[in-house]
Amino acid sequence: MANERPGAAGNAARQAGDLRAAASRVSATRAGVIPPPPWAPDAGPRRTRADKPALNRDAIVATAIRVIDEEGYDAVSMRRVAQEFGTGAASLYAYVANKDELMDLIVDEIMAESAVHVQEISGDVVAWQEQLKNMIRAGYQVLVSHRDIAKVMLGRIPFGPNGLRNIENMLKLLRAHGMPDHVAAYAGDLIGQYMVGSAIEDYMWRERYPEATEAEVAEAMGEVGDYLESLPAEQFPNLTALARVMVGEKGEGDESHFDRFELGLDILVRGLTTFLPPEAHERGRD
Amino acid sequence: MANERPGAAGNAARQAGDLRAAASRVSATRAGVIPPPPWAPDAGPRRTRADKPALNRDAIVATAIRVIDEEGYDAVSMRRVAQEFGTGAASLYAYVANKDELMDLIVDEIMAESAVHVQEISGDVVAWQEQLKNMIRAGYQVLVSHRDIAKVMLGRIPFGPNGLRNIENMLKLLRAHGMPDHVAAYAGDLIGQYMVGSAIEDYMWRERYPEATEAEVAEAMGEVGDYLESLPAEQFPNLTALARVMVGEKGEGDESHFDRFELGLDILVRGLTTFLPPEAHERGRD
DNA sequence: TTCGCGTCAAGAACGGTGTTCGTATTGCGT
DNA sequence: ACGCAATACGAACACCGTTCTTGACGCGAA
Numbered sequence: 001m002a003n004e005r006p007g008a009a010g011n012a013a014r015q016a017g018d019l020r021a022a023a024s025r026v027s028a029t030r031a032g033v034i035p036p037p038p039w040a041p042d043a044g045p046r047r048t049r050a051d052k053p054a055l056n057r058d059a060i061v062a063t064a065i066r067v068i069d070e071e072g073y074d075a076v077s078m079r080r081v082a083q084e085f086g087t088g089a090a091s092l093y094a095y096v097a098n099k100d101e102l103m104d105l106i107v108d109e110i111m112a113e114s115a116v117h118v119q120e121i122s123g124d125v126v127a128w129q130e131q132l133k134n135m136i137r138a139g140y141q142v143l144v145s146h147r148d149i150a151k152v153m154l155g156r157i158p159f160g161p162n163g164l165r166n167i168e169n170m171l172k173l174l175r176a177h178g179m180p181d182h183v184a185a186y187a188g189d190l191i192g193q194y195m196v197g198s199a200i201e202d203y204m205w206r207e208r209y210p211e212a213t214e215a216e217v218a219e220a221m222g223e224v225g226d227y228l229e230s231l232p233a234e235q236f237p238n239l240t241a242l243a244r245v246m247v248g249e250k251g252e253g254d255e256s257h258f259d260r261f262e263l264g265l266d267i268l269v270r271g272l273t274t275f276l277p278p279e280a281h282e283r284g285r286d
Numbered sequence: 287m288a289n290e291r292p293g294a295a296g297n298a299a300r301q302a303g304d305l306r307a308a309a310s311r312v313s314a315t316r317a318g319v320i321p322p323p324p325w326a327p328d329a330g331p332r333r334t335r336a337d338k339p340a341l342n343r344d345a346i347v348a349t350a351i352r353v354i355d356e357e358g359y360d361a362v363s364m365r366r367v368a369q370e371f372g373t374g375a376a377s378l379y380a381y382v383a384n385k386d387e388l389m390d391l392i393v394d395e396i397m398a399e400s401a402v403h404v405q406e407i408s409g410d411v412v413a414w415q416e417q418l419k420n421m422i423r424a425g426y427q428v429l430v431s432h433r434d435i436a437k438v439m440l441g442r443i444p445f446g447p448n449g450l451r452n453i454e455n456m457l458k459l460l461r462a463h464g465m466p467d468h469v470a471a472y473a474g475d476l477i478g479q480y481m482v483g484s485a486i487e488d489y490m491w492r493e494r495y496p497e498a499t500e501a502e503v504a505e506a507m508g509e510v511g512d513y514l515e516s517l518p519a520e521q522f523p524n525l526t527a528l529a530r531v532m533v534g535e536k537g538e539g540d541e542s543h544f545d546r547f548e549l550g551l552d553i554l555v556r557g558l559t560t561f562l563p564p565e566a567h568e569r570g571r572d
Numbered sequence: 573t574t575c576g577c578g579t580c581a582a583g584a585a586c587g588g589t590g591t592t593c594g595t596a597t598t599g600c601g602t
Numbered sequence: 603a604c605g606c607a608a609t610a611c612g613a614a615c616a617c618c619g620t621t622c623t624t625g626a627c628g629c630g631a632a
Contacts, residue, residue: 034517034521035516154440155487155490159510164517167525168521175524181527182531186532186550189487190480190553193480193484193487194476230321236450237454238461238470239457241467242471245471246474263472264476267554267557270556270557271553274553
């Protein structure tokens with residue numbers, strides 16, 4: 001009765017952008033060498049005994065992600081996930097301390113999926129910028145490929161094993177051209193905030209019409225633009241003037257919400273670049 | 287039985303930063319001239335008949351905000367708000383379509399509270415940057431003064447009357463030095479994302495120890511720093527090297543989480559500045 | 573082989589949530 | 603003073619996360 005569609009996992013994930021293809025699928029949730037964090041003190045009653053139950057941590061996490069892919073974040077409940085196994089919610093609590101821990105596990109699985117192998121870092125600042133952008137793009141693509149899974153990451157620092165690896169890679173790249181320590185340390189947070197925020201905002205437009213084509217999403221944004229344009233111009237001169245631009249209609253192209261992400265990315269990376277020491281800029285000029 | 291602590295409203299709000307004092311309290315939720323948006327089509331069954339019930343829209347919104355101030359976002363439920371009036375949840379639905387609309391109203395009330403009167407814009411780019419920063423600081427201060435009220439704003443564009451005024455002011459300031467339209471139009475979103483994200487992150491550290499002094503919050507962050515520092519250095523060379531910096535310990539000062547906000551603000555504003563036309567920079571040099 | 577024990581599955585229940593329905597009560601115009 | 607319409611709201615519905623407690627099961631010891 002349970003598990004009616006067997007091989008549908010990772011379906012939505014496959015239709016992500018090309019950048020995802022470049023993301024190496026680093027050994028999800030395998031990193032026994034990293035010690036567990038000291039907070040959340042007693043580490044919970046998780047039973048590592050794995051005889052051969054159909055239920056286990058990884059399967060539960062994978063199923064939860066599949067539910068998000070198919071029905072969205074709000075549909076994920078302990079009951080809904082358990083139902084996918086043909087059982088009740090109580091059975092999950094043998095493998096997962098509570099829903100919050102399940103969310104942490106989901107985050108780390110997503111971090112595994114969006115891991116990017118950071119190759120040799122070139123000396124050119126422009127190439128460095130592009131490499132940084134590609135890393136952020138990859139994470140963003142993974143998020144939007146899993147519907148509104150970004151909501152899971154809200155207010156959650158990805159300190160799982162895979163998250164730590166991603167942070168390490170990000171720091172390595174950021175520090176490559178002499179970025180000051182305090183800037184590099186905070187930039188990771190800022191970038192994460194931007195990825196999650198953008199993914200959620202993207203989904204917001206998309207959910208207005210639940211099964212919308214790209215054109216219908218654009219129509220929804222256009223409707224908002226109409227409203228903004230209709231506001232009293234003497235009270236809102238700038239808002240009415242920029243109404244069409246605000247909803248992403250740039251005049252020619254129409255896949256606007258992606259451009260929005262790219263623009264924010266550019267603002268962010270340019271801002272970060274201003275913190276590089278002057279030598280870095282000159283070195284790229286040789 | 288209900289309403290046990292009578293005059294505790296606006297308590298947390300009063301201990302906000304100095305910037306809040308400069309924020310003018312623009313006539314909350316009064317803007318009949320702005321037409322209602324065309325989406326959310328039927329506009330709901332709100333009864334405008336206001337004979338003299340103790341219950342009304344504004345009172346419900348104010349009470350909901352007070353509950354957030356006192357017990358946090360998670361405590362806000364229709365029942366909890368109604369209980370503050372000594373009645374049941376059903377009574378609220380005469381004035382508010384549903385919880386989502388209540389949240390929209392809360393957002394607009396917050397937008398009223400964080401409205402900044404944008405004075406004459408000076409010609410100096412540096413002054414322009416500072417003015418922009420002050421505007422963002424004001425909004426941020428309002429958010430953190432209301433506990434985790436930022437969670438209400440997640441995935442919610444502030445298109446209420448007060449929100450629109452704030453956006454208009456922000457656009458006016460952004461465009462003052464010739465910022466390209468598409469950058470100005472998107473910058474508002476980006477800035478809002480940053481304010482909300484930062485406020486939530488700030489509260490995340492604060493809630494680890496619910497009634498924490500500033501020093502105890504720093505201790506919690508230090509604990510995380512200890513963990514990051516203890517990771518295997520050969521696997522995480524950058525993460526271990528920057529562990530102490532990542533949790534905000536810069537070496538001298540200790541009110542670090544505020545510096546984190548300021549740093550992100552600087553990155554953002556510097557990035558935006560790079561989009562100004564070259565004349566703007568030269569003009570400031572006279 | 574049979575008994576007993578320990579482990580895991582899971583039904584039922586507890587206290588919470590947003591929302592709706594239908595009834596009770598109120599205030600006002602006539 | 604009466605009747606009516608508009609408001610107030612208790613009760614109920616279908617969910618939620620979590621816990622308690624019972625049931626089923628496999629397996630080693632007697």
